[in-house]
Amino acid sequence: MTELFRALTLQEARDLLAKHLSTSEKIEKIPLTESLGRLLAADVYAVDDVPGFHRSTMDGFAVQAKDTYGASESMPAYLSIAGDVIMGSAPAGRVQPGQAWRIATGGMLPEGADSIVMVEYTEELAPDSVLIHRAVAPGENVIRKGEDLAAGSLLLSQGRRIRPQDMGILSATGITVVEVYPRCRVGIISTGDELVEPWHTPLPGQVRDINSYALSGAVEQCGGEPKYYGIVKDEQDQLTATLVQALEENHIVILSGGSSVGSRDVAAASITSLGQPGVLFHGLSIKPGKPAIGAVIENKPVLGLPGHPASAMMVFDLMVAPLIRYGRYEDPEQHLATEYQLTAELIRNQPSAAGREDFVRVKLFWKDGRLYADPVLGKSGLINTLVKADGLAYIPAGKEGITAGELVRVKRF
Numbered sequence: 001m002t003e004l005f006r007a008l009t010l011q012e013a014r015d016l017l018a019k020h021l022s023t024s025e026k027i028e029k030i031p032l033t034e035s036l037g038r039l040l041a042a043d044v045y046a047v048d049d050v051p052g053f054h055r056s057t058m059d060g061f062a063v064q065a066k067d068t069y070g071a072s073e074s075m076p077a078y079l080s081i082a083g084d085v086i087m088g089s090a091p092a093g094r095v096q097p098g099q100a101w102r103i104a105t106g107g108m109l110p111e112g113a114d115s116i117v118m119v120e121y122t123e124e125l126a127p128d129s130v131l132i133h134r135a136v137a138p139g140e141n142v143i144r145k146g147e148d149l150a151a152g153s154l155l156l157s158q159g160r161r162i163r164p165q166d167m168g169i170l171s172a173t174g175i176t177v178v179e180v181y182p183r184c185r186v187g188i189i190s191t192g193d194e195l196v197e198p199w200h201t202p203l204p205g206q207v208r209d210i211n212s213y214a215l216s217g218a219v220e221q222c223g224g225e226p227k228y229y230g231i232v233k234d235e236q237d238q239l240t241a242t243l244v245q246a247l248e249e250n251h252i253v254i255l256s257g258g259s260s261v262g263s264r265d266v267a268a269a270s271i272t273s274l275g276q277p278g279v280l281f282h283g284l285s286i287k288p289g290k291p292a293i294g295a296v297i298e299n300k301p302v303l304g305l306p307g308h309p310a311s312a313m314m315v316f317d318l319m320v321a322p323l324i325r326y327g328r329y330e331d332p333e334q335h336l337a338t339e340y341q342l343t344a345e346l347i348r349n350q351p352s353a354a355g356r357e358d359f360v361r362v363k364l365f366w367k368d369g370r371l372y373a374d375p376v377l378g379k380s381g382l383i384n385t386l387v388k389a390d391g392l393a394y395i396p397a398g399k400e401g402i403t404a405g406e407l408v409r410v411k412r413f
Contacts, residue, residue, distance in 0.1 A: 007283035009397065010318060010357055013294055014329040016280045017319075020296040021328075027179050032170055035162045037223045038180040039327060044156045046173040049146035054109040056085075058141045061100040061122055061130060062113035068135040076123070076131035085110065100130055109142060116141035149173055161223065161325060184224040184324045187246030188215050191239060191257040191267060192307060195231045210383055211256035211305070211312045218316055222324040224252075239270040247274070247300055254320055255293075257307035267304045271295045285397070286357045288380035289315040308380040314359055317392075340394050340409035344373035350393075351401040361389035362410065373410055389413065 071077035082099040091110035121134035219226035288311040293304030305312040362373040378385035
């Protein structure tokens with residue numbers, strides 16, 4: 001078994017796990033209306049041009065731009081009104097030189113027209129004539145055919161998690177069924193002789209289970225499907241049996257508690273007994289979350305999270321969440337750019353050990369147009385530190401602490 005607490009860096013741990021994982025080959029076809037938050041299993045290409053015709057972006061008149069050149073308030077251009085564009089229909093005619101057609105926003109440009117004069121800059125003299133008070137250039141106030149999407153162009157890439165706007169672009173080009181990977185099912189096991197369910201009144205020495213419920217919410221927030229296996233006592237046979245069931249029924253299994261070094265901590269032994277490669281690391285060079293276990297059993301990741309709530313949530317965020325969201329780990333720089341998008345000024349000194357990545361719970365506030373981060377003090381066993389915090393500030397391994405006034409990268413909860 002891997003040497004206990006030969007702590008790996010975050011990237012070393014991710015790389016080690018990734019070597020033993022393969023991308024799911026199973027694919028589901030689902031209606032577009034049910035696709036929000038799902039992970040695309042294949043590239044998607046535009047079926048048609050969008051829009052499929054030149055269309056107006058304004059209410060006004062479709063014209064030939066050259067007929068408006070030199071037009072102004074004092075010297076308007078005079079055009080005859082030759083027709084009206086009916087919404088949802090192709091224009092029944094052509095715009096000739098010296099002519100204008102009434103058109104509404106979204107209407108199809110008649111042949112011969114190359115621009116739209118906004119109604120605000122026109123004055124109808126009679127039902128068949130209009131004054132133009134402002135010149136337009138060719139293409140002004142017009143979306144051209146295929147300008148939004150060109151038929152055959154790549155819309156969305158494999159591995160993208162579908163957002164509301166992505167659903168919109170798919171519908172725009174006529175795609176109503178999408179290929180996605182199955183939702184990631186995550187088994188959640190809490191271990192510890194001291195744990196009781198939340199509806200029980202704890203006896204002396206007992207505490208209510210926090211992590212199962214916090215982790216369940218975190219799984220759902222990432223787009224996964226959590227399955228709770230209850231509280232398991234610190235007994236290897238019981239934990240092993242529960243792990244076997246959870247591995248059969250899920251893509252990922254997470255345990256909270258039982259990852260530290262102690263005579264009653266049996267998580268690593270139980271995981272190792274289930275197959276190869278088993279436990280790959282026991283210890284991460286991060287704070288909070290050092291006593292974490294990473295393992296793979298039959299191509300399924302098993303993560304042992306610390307029992308302290310803040311530590312458990314941190315390891316989940318760093319090691320489990322990316323697998324649920326993307327099915328893989330991102331490049332370190334990409335991860336920081338994606339997850340830690342804010343920059344804030346730290347308002348007090350924050351110590352850190354060289355060679356260790358620290359993730360500091362912080363409250364955020366704006367003052368005089370600047371974003372500030374105030375560390376939330378408290379031990380990793382206190383759930384209220386997470387509740388009070390607005391996000392996490394990242395201190396890289398090369399820093400020996402951050403002094404007040406320095407800028408830090410922040411992930412908002």
